[in-house]
Structure formats: structure tokens, C-alpha cells
Amino acid sequence: MLDPVDVLIIGAGASGAAVAWSLTDTKMRIVCLEQGDWHKPTDYPANGRDWEARQLNDFSVSPNRRGRVQDYPIQEDDSPIKIANFNGVGGGTVLYAGHYPRFHPSDFRVKSLDGVGDDWPISYKTLEPYYAENDRMTGVSGLAGDPAYPPKQPMMPPLPLGVSGAALAKGLNSLGWHWWPSDSAIATTDYEGRAKCINLSHCTSGCAQGAKASTDITYWPQAIRAGVELRTRCRVKEITVNEQGMASGAIYFDADGKEVFQPAEVVIMACNGVGTPRILLNSKSEKFPNGIANSSGLVGKNLMFHPYAQIYGYFDQEMDGYHGPNDCIWSQEFYETNRDRGFLRGWTFEFTRGQGPVMAAVTGMATNRLPWGEDHHRAYRRLYGHRAGMVAICEDLPEEHNTVTLDPFLKDAHGIPAPKITYKLSENSRRMLDYAVERGSDILRAAGAHDVGFEKPLGHGGWHLMGTARMGKDPTRSVVNEWGRSHDVKNLFVVDGSLFVTSAGVNPTCTIQALALYVADSIKQRLATLFD
Amino acid sequence: MSLSPDQQRSLRCIAGLMIPVSTAYQVPGADDPVIFADILASLGMDTADTIKALAALDAIAGGVFADQTATAQNDAAARLRDAGGPEVLSMGRVILQCYYRDDRVVRSLNLEARPPFPLGRTLAQGDWSLLDPVRARPKFYREAPE
Numbered sequence: 001m002l003d004p005v006d007v008l009i010i011g012a013g014a015s016g017a018a019v020a021w022s023l024t025d026t027k028m029r030i031v032c033l034e035q036g037d038w039h040k041p042t043d044y045p046a047n048g049r050d051w052e053a054r055q056l057n058d059f060s061v062s063p064n065r066r067g068r069v070q071d072y073p074i075q076e077d078d079s080p081i082k083i084a085n086f087n088g089v090g091g092g093t094v095l096y097a098g099h100y101p102r103f104h105p106s107d108f109r110v111k112s113l114d115g116v117g118d119d120w121p122i123s124y125k126t127l128e129p130y131y132a133e134n135d136r137m138t139g140v141s142g143l144a145g146d147p148a149y150p151p152k153q154p155m156m157p158p159l160p161l162g163v164s165g166a167a168l169a170k171g172l173n174s175l176g177w178h179w180w181p182s183d184s185a186i187a188t189t190d191y192e193g194r195a196k197c198i199n200l201s202h203c204t205s206g207c208a209q210g211a212k213a214s215t216d217i218t219y220w221p222q223a224i225r226a227g228v229e230l231r232t233r234c235r236v237k238e239i240t241v242n243e244q245g246m247a248s249g250a251i252y253f254d255a256d257g258k259e260v261f262q263p264a265e266v267v268i269m270a271c272n273g274v275g276t277p278r279i280l281l282n283s284k285s286e287k288f289p290n291g292i293a294n295s296s297g298l299v300g301k302n303l304m305f306h307p308y309a310q311i312y313g314y315f316d317q318e319m320d321g322y323h324g325p326n327d328c329i330w331s332q333e334f335y336e337t338n339r340d341r342g343f344l345r346g347w348t349f350e351f352t353r354g355q356g357p358v359m360a361a362v363t364g365m366a367t368n369r370l371p372w373g374e375d376h377h378r379a380y381r382r383l384y385g386h387r388a389g390m391v392a393i394c395e396d397l398p399e400e401h402n403t404v405t406l407d408p409f410l411k412d413a414h415g416i417p418a419p420k421i422t423y424k425l426s427e428n429s430r431r432m433l434d435y436a437v438e439r440g441s442d443i444l445r446a447a448g449a450h451d452v453g454f455e456k457p458l459g460h461g462g463w464h465l466m467g468t469a470r471m472g473k474d475p476t477r478s479v480v481n482e483w484g485r486s487h488d489v490k491n492l493f494v495v496d497g498s499l500f501v502t503s504a505g506v507n508p509t510c511t512i513q514a515l516a517l518y519v520a521d522s523i524k525q526r527l528a529t530l531f532d
Numbered sequence: 533m534s535l536s537p538d539q540q541r542s543l544r545c546i547a548g549l550m551i552p553v554s555t556a557y558q559v560p561g562a563d564d565p566v567i568f569a570d571i572l573a574s575l576g577m578d579t580a581d582t583i584k585a586l587a588a589l590d591a592i593a594g595g596v597f598a599d600q601t602a603t604a605q606n607d608a609a610a611r612l613r614d615a616g617g618p619e620v621l622s623m624g625r626v627i628l629q630c631y632y633r634d635d636r637v638v639r640s641l642n643l644e645a646r647p648p649f650p651l652g653r654t655l656a657q658g659d660w661s662l663l664d665p666v667r668a669r670p671k672f673y674r675e676a677p678e
Contacts, residue, residue, distance in 0.1 A: 046649040050574075053629040057576060067577070106674040113676060123678050143663075147671045161658025169662040179666060198652025208649040322648075324655035336674050357632040357641060362625050372550045372613055377557045384641060 001261050005031045008250055008264035010236050010279065012036075013091015014509050015496040015516040016270030017215035017223065018134065022520035024226035026527065031262065032228060033252055035235040036070040036088030038216060044206035051201060052358035059205040061095055062460060063087065070233070072412035072419075074274065076462075079423035081305045083274060084463040089232060090216035092272070092463070093509065095204050097326045098185040098212045099350055100140050101506035102131050102514075105150065106336060110397075110502045114337050114344050116428075117397050117502040121473050121482035122518070124150070130514035130521070137222075138213040138513070139191040142183035148332040156188045159197070162320040164353040164388040165328040171447025177333040182350065184327040185213035185509070192218075199324040201356060212325075234260075237416050238283040239267055239492065245287050246531070247492045253414045266491045266523075266530070270516070273303065273465025273497040277404045278419040280469065293469070293486040293494075298479050300405055302398035302467040303421070304503040307429045308458035311440030312352075312389030313449025314382070321385040322356035334439060335505055343431040345395040347505040349440060352389055360384040367453055389444065391458070392436035394429055395505040396466075404468050425457060433457060464508050469498035484519035490531045495519045533579050535572070539586050541598035544568050546589060547627045549609045559640045562631045570630040581622035588612060588619065 006028035009016050020032050041047075045054035056065075061084035063071040070087045086095045105124035110117040128150075135155060142154030158181030161169065165181075172179045186203065187194050197211035210217055224230060233255035240261070242248040249263035269276045277300035281291035291299055331349040338346075355363065364370030364383045371379055407420035433456040441452045471494075472478025475487035484499060486492040495516040497508050504511070523530060535543060548563030560567060575582055589597045592615075593608040600608065612620060631637060635645040 044649075046647060048647050049633050049645075050629075051647055053574065053633070056625065056629065065577070104673050105676040109676040113674065124676065125678065145667060147666070147669045148673050150673065160655045161660065161662070162655045163658065166656075166658035166662060169658075173662060173665055176665075178669065178672070180663075198650075199655045200648040200652055209652070320655060323653040332673075336672075357638065357643065358629045361628040361632050365624055365628065366621060372609065374552060376551050377554045377559065381557075381641075 001263065004249070004263040004265065005029045006264070007031070007266045007268060008033070008262055009268045009270055010250060011091065011270035011272070011275060011496065012089045012220065012230055013270065013272065014093050014215055015272070015512050016091070017219035018513045018516035019268055019270060019495045019520045020228045021137070021219040021223040021226070022517050023523065024223055024228060026524060030228045032230045033234040033236055033250065033262070034089055034230060034232050037232050038089045039094060039206060041208045041210055044208040046200045046205070046208040051205070052356045055202070055205045059095070061086070061204065061463065069413065072416070073410055075407040075410050075418055075420040079421040080425060080459065081307065081423060081457055081462045082460050083421060083465070084460060085272070085274070085465070089220060089230065090214040093214040094206050094216065096463070096509060097203055099327055099507040100138070100183040100185045100510045101330065101348060102149065102152065103504045103506060103511050104335065107502060107504040110345070116344050118472070120501045121471055127511070127514045127518060130517040131510060133517055134510055134513045138185050138218055138510070139187050139194065140183055141186055141188040143181045146180040148178055148180065148335065154183060156191060159184055159186060159188060159325055159327055162324050162328065162353060163318070164320040165351065167315065167317070167319065167447050168351045168388060168443065169329060171443045172331060174446045175442060177331055177443070179329050179331045182327045182330045184325065186325055186327060187211045187213070197325060201322050202326050204326065235414055235416070236279055237414065239279065239292050240283070241285050241287055241292065241489070245489065247292070247489050257414070266493065268493045268495055269469070269498070270496050273468045274404050274419050274421070276494060276496055276498045277468040278406065281406050282417060288488070293479055293488050293492055295488045296476055296479055298470060298477070300403050300468050301400045302470055303402040303404055303423060303465070304396040304398055304467040304500065305423065305462050306393045306396055306464045306503060306505070307425060307433055308461035309392040309394065309433045309436045309440065309454060309456035310389065310458050311392070311437055311444065311452065311454045312387055313444035313453070314386045314451040315388065315449050316386070317448070318385050319388045320353040322354055324353055326352050328353055334436070341435055343428045343435065345397065345432070345505065347392045347394040347432060347436055349390045349392055349443070352391065354385065354387050357384060360387065390440055392433070392440060393505055393507065394432045394436060396429060396503045397426060398467050398470070398502060399426060464497065464503070466497040466500035466503050466508060469494045470501050471499045472501065483522035484515070493519060493523070533583070535575070535579070535583065538596045538598065539583060540572065542586050542589060542596060543571070543582065545598045545605060546609055547571060549605065550624065550627055551631055557640055559637050560634070562627050567631055567634050570634070571627055574630055575626055578622045578626050581619040582626065585612070585619040585623040588615070
């Protein structure tokens, strides 16, 4: 058995990094277990001529496609939306695009305002200082003054509009619709030791320049310098409990496959919306036969994605292609509820620049725009460099039948049951997706696109994993309390996307990290009475 | 798992039918020896799907695809393309990812034949005055009760 530690964090991604860094103030002994590895900038595909192919293979967003030894399989046959994640130091931030929108104030009061979902036990004001602290740690580029948001101040100027952004902005202006440069976790100037963006390509296979703020280069170096021990290639099997019903530590498999017990005074789950419920459900004991922290029966329930619609068009003029980050501009014209539209809640349009030569060909062929044979070359030259478009990130509402459970058959390399995803798209989401495709097509046509296409929901778009250990004041309706502590186990905390009560219509990462900083602060303020 | 000699010959044939050589654009076909060697070396996790797609192609052709007449090959290729499916998409993806990184093809698109890092790319700022009408808009987010 290893020496006990004060705090054991499981997962070194967006939230694990933030909570580890914040808790270093306490001078407690903190250990973080991460099933993946560190990655060097030279590992990333942008270093080689095969950069696009690697985005589809060893740097695919699908763990089932990647199949690295650090990954675990996911049974997702019962879901039209497939899981996207990354297992390594930095977690999903290694592969995310870097879109960094905050929630709106209304997102915390969905039940009160719109009569659906639930209200959060905290508000925008609660998180506002943590959003700001997280923005500083991350290094956010953007532009103050967005009328869709309460005031906020990005650290760096926005990413360039480029040809694509300007064309789309003209279309939006002609319709009188909102747009604004995206808040992005991408450095547009040198920032805190990170070099500025040099427009390598799409950012979703790791940033070789280090301009994109993945937590392996933001929070982790500072946390480690302050004394946190980060152990990689350590896959946690279960949280253990003592006779008093408190968490006593975790059993994990180390890099050599040896089973190890790490005792701890406090355990913090930071494995996001699929990994966290998987471990909690697998932590069965006499005291917790249905999994630890699960007296409500809600661990793994209320899984929310963001159903995505992708809408794109081809223009006569040459667009940005693969030059520059995918992040560009966004529109929140349709963010807030308007009951006349036939659904509740709304979405953000995030506009995208274009594609590299391979992806232009692959999507062209998949959508029958690119023929086989003699006409291939002429058709390809009409497509390549002429595409731009958007995704609509639609708010998903919590529904208990959308779940993460343990698959009875599929197991990972260590014999731990794989997560099973059961998810059905709601009628509200279907209507929202349909409406979003219509409005997105309006924008593209107004911008001059002559050939418009779409995909809804985006099958591989399960990037955002939320709601499976929700926070709340009522122990029968939530898994953790309003500051992230399990209702059942008073030294067990959750800090990741599992906490979300509702999903909002924006990318979740900066809210996940603000929540992690908020929970860390709540712990620090209550150290003397933490387990009361 | 690897392709048999017959499967390799058929894959090369179908690659050449998918993307033939073009004198007009001065580019090789996907059955070019260098490109095809890259395709074979890059099958990786798509090998099983490619073998299934080639088996389907042989079934359509009524024998080894590579041994058919040009007319029969064209007919079988068209039927395979129309049938589609994940295996055909996987096979096509491997062919495309190797073809569109070949130096000759990349240069024909007026692109530099190099990886993105470390030189990066340039991106125009664009016209920020386009934002003026949006800046003038009053705030429109909903206030929410505490």
C-alpha cells in the first residue's frame, strides 16, 4: 500500500488540472492519476505531411477508432451521437478546437425561465470570478463588447476574420443577425510563455506551436511546480470506502498493469461525463451496492450531448481553406428561447473556415460531390478551397433515459467494464436542429454560397459529455451538492462536466474549468468543516 | 492482416479508376507507383474494411477484379460506388489521404508541399468594420433571477 495522500484527483484533463492548481494553495499533498500520457509538441500531426491522415487515425476524436492502449472502449451502438474524447494529460483540451464561450445568465435558470430542465443551485454571478480567473490562466483571445453577453474582458485580440469570416459576416449583416469574433483559447499574441498562433491548420489534433491552451501547457506546469504529483498511465478501477462510509482511496492499475491501492483523505473525480459515472458505478460495496454516491439513482443518468447540425456551402470565391484555426466568428442570434419557433432554448452558430486537401476530398466523396473517374479532377478543383460553413451547437435538455451504464460484456484492457451509452434525440432537439439548418442555410445563401449541404445530428459530434452526476440541493434529485461534494460521501467530490444541470448552447470547457475552480475554492474555504 | 497479391492488384486498379491520371491538370493517377506504395503502407486500421470492399468488388465482377476487361472493371467499379457503405468509404478514404498528400498533386493545387509546422500559414485579418452594426446593437441576453 502506498502512503496516504490528502487529495487524490482522478483525471488530468480540463477540470483535474484546474482543481489541482487551485488546491496547491493549501499545501496539502495532492496526487493526480491519469490513464493517458504526456504528449510532446513533436507528437502532433502538424509536424508531418500525413497530418490530415493522422487526424483520422491515431489522433481521431473517437476512442473506438483510435484504440490506443490509453483508451478504453465505449459501447455506443444505442446512440446516434458517438463519443469524442482524448485520454492523456490535458484530456479533451488536447483535441478541442479551443472555442471558449461562457454560459449565459439564463442558462442557470432554465426551469424558472422556460419551465423545462432544472435550475442550477448556483448562478452566473457565482461563477463569474472563476470564469475570469480561468480566462487568465488559459489565455483567451476575443473582443469585449459582445451584446449577447454580460461584460467580460478577453486577454488578447481576436483571431483574424480571414476571407471566410468576412464573407460570412457580410451574410449575417445582410440579414441583420448577431455575430461576434469567437472567444478562443488560442493565443493571438505571445502569452505567459506560449507562442502566438501561426495558423498551422485545424487545431483538433493537438497544437504543435503550443498556441492553443490545452491544460498540459497551462495549469499543469504550474500545479506541478507547486508540488502536485501527476502519475500517468494509471487507470482507476474503483473508489474504495471505509466502515464509516467515507471514501478511503482508489484502486488503480499502474503503467506495468499492477493493481495498486492509493489511500486518500479526499477523492476528487475529474473524468468528465462518461469516465466519472463509469468509475462511480463500478465502485460497488456493501454500503453502496449500486455504486458510490448513488443513493439518488442518478449517477450516469441525464446524459447530455450537444446535438450538432453542420451546415456548409461552396462559394465561387476562394476561401481560407485550411489556413488558420477553425475558430472564427459565432452568432447567438438564436440563443435565447422564442416559443414561436416551435421548441424551447436555442443554440450558438460557430462558423468554420475550410478544409485541408484530404478532408475536402473525403467529404466531397462522402456527399457525392466528387465523382470517380475522368471528371474527378475538375470537380475537386471546384470544391477545394471554396468551402465555409458553421455548426449549430444545440442545447440538450436533461432526460433520465439518456444514460451511461456499465456494459455487461465489453471490458477494457484491464478487465474494467466499458461504459455503455444509451441516448435518444428528443423531439425538442429535432425541431431545433431542423430550424438551425434552415437558418444556417439562409446565412450561407446570403453570403453567396451556391451549393449548401448539411448533416444533422452530426454523428461523430459527441464532444460534450454532461449531466451524469448533476449538482443540486436536493439529495433525491442530484448526486452532489451545490459545491460539488457528494450528498452521500462527504469526502468525495466531482468537478467535471458530470456536474452540469443543463447543457446550455455553447461549448462547455470554460464552464467546466470555472466550476472546478469554484469547487476548489469551496473546499479551501471549508477546510476545518469539510466533512460536516 | 495484409492484402494478398490479387487484392493488391485489384486495389491498384480501383484506385486508378477512382482517380485517373490527368494530362489536363498534369497529375498522376492514384495507381501511380509512388502513391500506390503509400496507399499499401497506410492501410493500417482500414485494412479489414478494404479487404471487405475488395471482396464485394470481386463478387460484383464475378472474379478477381483486376483480371476483368476494362469495360467490366468500369461497370463493377460504378456498381460498387453506387452501393456505397462503410467499407467502400474506408477504402476510398485511404486512397484519398495518400493521393492528396503526394508532392506532385499538392503542387498542382498551388500549395506548398510541406507540413504545417513550423512555418505556419498566413491569414488575412479581414474587414473589422463589418462589426460596426453589431457593435451598435443593444444587449440582448436575458437577465436571470439570482
